[in-house]
Amino acid sequence: MEPATFVLFGATGDLAKRKIYPALYQLYIDQKLPSSFSFIGLGRRELTHTSFQANVEKSLLTFSRSDVKDAVRIKKFLNSFQYHVLDVDRKEDYTKLLKLVEDREAELNIMPNRMFYLSVGPEFFETIATNIHESGLGSASGWKRLVIEKPFGHDLESARQLNHTLNQAFDESDIYRIDHYLGKPMVQQMGQLLQSTLTEQDLRTRTIASVQISAIETLGVEERAGYYDHAGAIRDMFQNHMLQLLMMLTIEFPKRSSADEVVNLKSKIMKSLMPLNKIDVTQHVVRGQYASGVIKEEQVVGYTDEAGIALGSHNDTFIAARLRVDDPFWKDTPIYIRTGKRLKEKVTRIVIEFTSEGPVKDLLTIEIGPDEGITFLKSRSDLAFSDVETSLRSQLSFTKKEVNVKDAYETLIHDALLGDKTYFAHWNEVELSWEWVQPILDAYQDNLIPLHIYPAGTYGPQEANELLMKDGFHWWFDNRNASDNDATKGEFNIYEYTN
Numbered sequence: 001m002e003p004a005t006f007v008l009f010g011a012t013g014d015l016a017k018r019k020i021y022p023a024l025y026q027l028y029i030d031q032k033l034p035s036s037f038s039f040i041g042l043g044r045r046e047l048t049h050t051s052f053q054a055n056v057e058k059s060l061l062t063f064s065r066s067d068v069k070d071a072v073r074i075k076k077f078l079n080s081f082q083y084h085v086l087d088v089d090r091k092e093d094y095t096k097l098l099k100l101v102e103d104r105e106a107e108l109n110i111m112p113n114r115m116f117y118l119s120v121g122p123e124f125f126e127t128i129a130t131n132i133h134e135s136g137l138g139s140a141s142g143w144k145r146l147v148i149e150k151p152f153g154h155d156l157e158s159a160r161q162l163n164h165t166l167n168q169a170f171d172e173s174d175i176y177r178i179d180h181y182l183g184k185p186m187v188q189q190m191g192q193l194l195q196s197t198l199t200e201q202d203l204r205t206r207t208i209a210s211v212q213i214s215a216i217e218t219l220g221v222e223e224r225a226g227y228y229d230h231a232g233a234i235r236d237m238f239q240n241h242m243l244q245l246l247m248m249l250t251i252e253f254p255k256r257s258s259a260d261e262v263v264n265l266k267s268k269i270m271k272s273l274m275p276l277n278k279i280d281v282t283q284h285v286v287r288g289q290y291a292s293g294v295i296k297e298e299q300v301v302g303y304t305d306e307a308g309i310a311l312g313s314h315n316d317t318f319i320a321a322r323l324r325v326d327d328p329f330w331k332d333t334p335i336y337i338r339t340g341k342r343l344k345e346k347v348t349r350i351v352i353e354f355t356s357e358g359p360v361k362d363l364l365t366i367e368i369g370p371d372e373g374i375t376f377l378k379s380r381s382d383l384a385f386s387d388v389e390t391s392l393r394s395q396l397s398f399t400k401k402e403v404n405v406k407d408a409y410e411t412l413i414h415d416a417l418l419g420d421k422t423y424f425a426h427w428n429e430v431e432l433s434w435e436w437v438q439p440i441l442d443a444y445q446d447n448l449i450p451l452h453i454y455p456a457g458t459y460g461p462q463e464a465n466e467l468l469m470k471d472g473f474h475w476w477f478d479n480r481n482a483s484d485n486d487a488t489k490g491e492f493n494i495y496e497y498t499n
């Protein structure tokens with residue numbers, strides 16, 4: 001890997017502490033950082049290099065998944081770290097930053113390869129990119145890369161505007177849009193595992209009846225009320241993570257694609273999504289918001305009683321949608337997506353249901369989090385939740401429990417340092433996602449679609465069940481009849497590790 005400088009905007013923030021420093025430390029331990037590496041953290045706070053390094057060390061002690069007892073090793077890692085005060089609006093700060101970057105490059109004998117990581121609020125993205133360009137920070141002879149966190153725009157128009165501004169300073173090939181779902185090990189391995197689970201024969205003889213993609217959680221808005229009340233589930237999860245999962249899954253059928261093809265195939269799928277118009281959004285989309293309820297035996301307040309949420313807010317904390325892909329392979333298969341907060345359990349899972357007569361159904365489940373696994377199983381559709389009879393091909397199934405799983409940020413930061421964009425969101429995909437979602441945003445805005453209130457600790461509004469029932473399906477594995485305890489234990493008793 002080429003020597004490089006990593007410039008982090010937002011070095012004193014939450015994401016840096018919880019994800020970026022632990023990921024860099026893990027890469028260091030795994031010898032996946034460049035041999036010559038300069039890290040420059042930026043923020044408005046006045047910190048010395050030493051106090052900054054102490055803060056980074058503290059974050060490793062709290063969040064690293066590896067042993068942080070080796071003081072010598074940590075010290076060596078932290079030696080690469082420096083801090084610089086920068087206010088994103090002050091042009092002179094960028095001039096000083098350039099000098100610091102160049103001095104470190106000379107001192108450490110590093111070519112001017114520079115990665116600029118924006119771990120700051122989205123309102124700063126355009127200013128920072130423009131100032132990097134104008135200050136000359138981005139004009140050196142080495143490579144330059146811009147790594148950018150979500151949210152990428154607030155709607156179609158603002159996303160286009162943001163992209164236009166970024167493109168004045170960085171080419172699309174230099175922009176790495178993080179969608180951390182794309183860094184999850186199971187999302188990346190899904191194609192390969194599906195290939196070993198489903199033979200061509202399977203695909204010829206089986207028809208996929210439906211696909212369900214769920215990413216549900218028990219948490220409420222927590223500390224993010226200010227952001228979330230303007231974003232909702234649709235912008236926070238659906239437009240980016242959920243549609244990325246849909247793209248990653250659908251491009252694996254009917255045939256595994258190569259990494260090079262990923263961007264094109266994903267865009268192709270997004271272009272084939274049957275568009276909604278805002279008048280009939282209500283037939284395909286369910287909007288919800290949580291009321292008070294009980295989760296894991298604890299009483300929790302409703303959304304509008306959360307601190308920082310506007311009184312009488314109409315914001316969505318749940319969305320379920322039915323999508324259709326208009327291409328030869330997927331045209332007869334409805335795809336259901338749902339995501340929401342304050343639900344009964346935390347899980348991210350894809351269920352592929354195959355066509356079969358009678359109540360016993362063949363299902364392929366892809367468990368993405370918190371545990372990971374892929375299993376082909378039979379289940380009875382007339383039961384309220386999975387009562388698995390047998391695992392059809394248990395030798396091909398596996399689960400890994402959530403212990404020391406590689407974090408998505410490790411993979412994504414490593415890929416960005418290598419210049420591998422396979423698992424980053426390309427502008428084409430982002431724009432097409434906003435295009436598809438925009439009529440829903442318009443329908444929300446004009447109140448053309450009801451806001452269904454659901455009790456916390458359930459699986460969302462009843463209308464989300466009816467969306468599937470109309471088509472003869474139901475959400476698999478919703479453990480409605482079990483106690484909260486049972487639900488959190490999980491229903492996947494057959495998910496034993498078998499290889």
Ligand SMILES: NC(=O)c1ccc[n+]([C@@H]2O[C@H](COP(=O)([O-])OP(=O)(O)OC[C@H]3O[C@@H](n4cnc5c(N)ncnc54)[C@H](OP(=O)(O)O)[C@@H]3O)[C@@H](O)[C@H]2O)c1
Pocket residue numbers: 009010011012013014015016042043044045086087088089118119120121122149150151
């Ligand atoms: N936290 C997460 O889990 C998470 C997950 C996904 C995406 N994200 C995205 O990641 C980004 C960062 O989130 P975060 O949670 O880390 O935010 P945060 O804790 O509020 O941190 C914001 C950072 O921005 C810096 N900053 C604020 N105003 C600045 C200014 N005028 N000039 C220079 N620096 C400034 C702050 O440093 P000073 O106060 O020292 O200036 C701080 O380091 C956001 O885009 C967020 O949407 C976060």
